[in-house]
Amino acid sequence: MHPLILDNLGKRYDVEAAAESPPGTFRERLARWRDLLLFRRGLRPAKKEFWAVRNVSLTVEPGTILGIIGPNGAGKTTLLKILARVTPPTEGRATGHGRVVSLLEMNAGFNPESSARENILMNAALHGISKAEALARTRDILEWAELEEFADQPLKHYSSGMAVRLGFSVAINMNPQVLLADEVLAVGDMAFQERCMQAVIESGKRGLIVLFVSHDMEAIERVCNRVLWLHKGQVQKVGSPDEVVADYEDAVWAHFDAGAFERGRRSSRFAAIRGAKLLSSAGREIGAANVTEDVFIAIEIEAFKAVAVRGAVDLNARNQLVFRCEDADFRRVTAGFYQVRLRIPANLLSDISYTATVSVTTLREGQTREYRLIAYNALTFMAFHPEREARVAVKGKLGKTGLMAPKLEWSIEEHHVAV
């Protein structure tokens, strides 16, 4: 059982400064060519330094499932690339023990024309694993993936779900000490994800370290037991998932709505937010939203006095604000318990997971001072399409699903062009 130690890791890229400035006018370009011909300037455009990762020091204990979060360009992927030895660091070092295996997107390490057996061998070879060892593990891999019957069929006849199972099974059964997973861990149906998690946790007991990069905070909190928050290539915070994710989302929130009101207040003298729920169109509490039906986000409040309230919901997914919707009017209530409901119409949400931050603004009659109560990430739920199969990274592009999937209207009209 050995830890993975990152010691002051840094990676610098030299970005072409010219690439950022526009090409300029014809005259400027001409001048550039003249300077080039007169050796006034080199063929290489001026370079600008850019540190994708810097001063990252961290000790990851065996058995850790480390979530890596941060906005785009924070250096998450670069860090994985360094550990996968795809790109050398510019400074610092990383030390560890045992095998490092990257969980690959399906189209990358597999050949659709070959059988599962051959693909297992090839994938092992890509990870530098000997043929003998790969052969010895083939049975386990097929068994775990539940693909024994299809072992000799070419991969192109596999469903996407089967391919994902095979990919994960290969990675986990190669006996890695460090598993690098870039978003891919969160694909497939829930049952499959559950099995992956079980396998990861089991391997964790024998010292496996998993580095899991994701924008899906819900997945991070569900899966990881430690979270690293990177910001502009540097460590912003390391700690327990709920703590780091909450801080991270606060920071993102603050970015959207800097200092507009007291942050994180759930109650005032007049009212309090007690919780948030997802309700079906019939008003029943549900855990996941069927995107083909209307659902409600219900903010449960308790009013201590007669007060006017105005609800608002910020719906986030993949670390981005999908929409903010605030009630146009204040609605009067007397003391008691209420649900402030927002109806989300059918055919709007995409089949991904969402997190809602809910808020209620209160206004006392005869006063002008508004108080805002807010509950961050009060509600996380999955949205699903009952007929569509779980999405998988078929073409390696997870991002193909949008944050919303509204059913919009199409038509075709003859266009009369005056001749």
Next chain:
Amino acid sequence: MSQSEAAASAGHLTGAGDLQPWVIEPIQTGFIAAVREFWSYRRLLMFFARKIVVERYKKTTLGGFWLIARPALPLVLNVIIFGAILGVASDGLPYAMFFLVGASAWMIFQRGLLRVTLSVDSQAGLAKKLYFPRLILPFAGIAPAIVDFLVYILLMIVLALIYLVKDGHWYLLFGPRLLLALYATFIIMLMTIGVGLITTVYQVRHAEVRFVIGHFTGFWMFLTPVVYPMSQIPGSMHWAVYMNPLSAPVETFRWAILGVGTLPVIPLVLSSVGIVLFTVVSAVFFNRSQGSTVDEL
């Protein structure tokens, strides 16, 4: 990383022991360690060779047809231009036979160089995700040229059969000298990889390298005795032609298969030594720039 550490970290990927320590540091793998690593990953050669060949023909509608047509069509054109129109000498052989044999050897270089140049670029998807010795890619990249070469051999036999029926004469030779043809083929492949190891590094940074190569090799062909026999060059100028390291192997290949011309012993030895040294230098260059090459992908 230092060489011993590099060996250790290569070992963590290949060795039997599961818990070998490894270190990732800014210093790049030394050349000796890189060669050793290349060897331990040699199974990937076939993997990438196959992948590159398949990818090349995958999206074509007439895959099998192009496999034959792509090498064969320029052949017909060249035979018409140089043989029929310009009437270039061919050491007493039918021009088509003479040209086909020379071109088979030459095309390993011309077509191979382009494929080797594109090899790293074309496998960017995997190279960005996964570590494996990048050196594998240029070596696997020559695979399509080998496939083409086999097609040429086939065409060679077909053409020889045609002449057998037409003229009653079988032009191709058999015997131990074919080993020299094989050797010449090998040397040409090595030269292709040697040049390709350099061009592929630049291809990643400047996508236009492939265009330059297309024109450059087209020109280079005329410096090599492909469309003309050495007998057309004045003896006092032979040294100049043999300055081109590909001349001797091509001439040797034709001598071994058709029995025309002479076996250029000394130029062949010198070219071989030169090409081997050059390829080693290229491989060192490739190895040194591989970290930044992957960053550019």
